[in-house]
Every structure is written in C-alpha cells, then in structure tokens.
Amino acid sequence: MQLQNDLFLRALRGEATPRKPVWLMRQAGRVLPQYRAVRAKVSGFIELATTPALAAEVTIQPVDLLGVDAAIIFSDILVVPEAMGLPYVMEEQKGPFFPQTIRHEGDLNKLKKSD
Secondary structure, eight states: OOOSOOHHHHHHTTOOOSSOOOEEOGGGGGGSHHHHHHHHHSSOHHHHHHOHHHHHHHHHHHHHHHOOSEEOOSOOTTHHHHHTTOOOEEETTTEEEOSSOOOSHHHHHTSOOOO
C-alpha cells in the first residue's frame, strides 16, 4: 500500500520533513456537519464508537476536509471497561453511567482478563 501522505510517519521516525505535520484530535471533528449527519443516523455514541466502518468514516472526515496529515482514530476510553465486562449507558445531558461498579475486591475478580 502506498501512502499519499506519510509526513507524520516520517516525522515520528525522526526523518527530516519539509514542514511540521499537523494532526487532529478526534474531538475536533464533532463540530463538523458531516460528523453530525453520521451521528444522527445511528442509535447513539456507543454504536458510533464500536462500529469499525463508522469510526473510520468519522475519523477520516476532518482529514479530507481540512487536509491535515493525521488523525487519532475515533474511539472512546470507555471501550476498555466495557471490554472488561463493565457495560455503560450514555445518559443525555449527563454522560456515561455504569449500572455495575467495582466496590469490593470480589468485583475485580469478575472482570474479564485480556489474553
């Protein structure tokens, strides 16, 4: 696969580059109408963050629109506790809520362990 823009990768390797690369944090894409259109078609944030094709689409939107050199892949820190067996729900105007929490050592033993 040939990259169209490897400026960011070359800078990471310490190679000389004609300019400093520009990258975009995922949060910056939320203001884009294109992001909001995709977000409106899904059941919620969790679906957007856990569906690879959708996450890829909203990751690349600001790269294409703004011409930046790289972007952080759209995801969320909350995929980690969910993968460990702590599901959450997003409450409107509040944010994430964990119906099941870790309160005792025994609760830790119930968590899924990674390979």
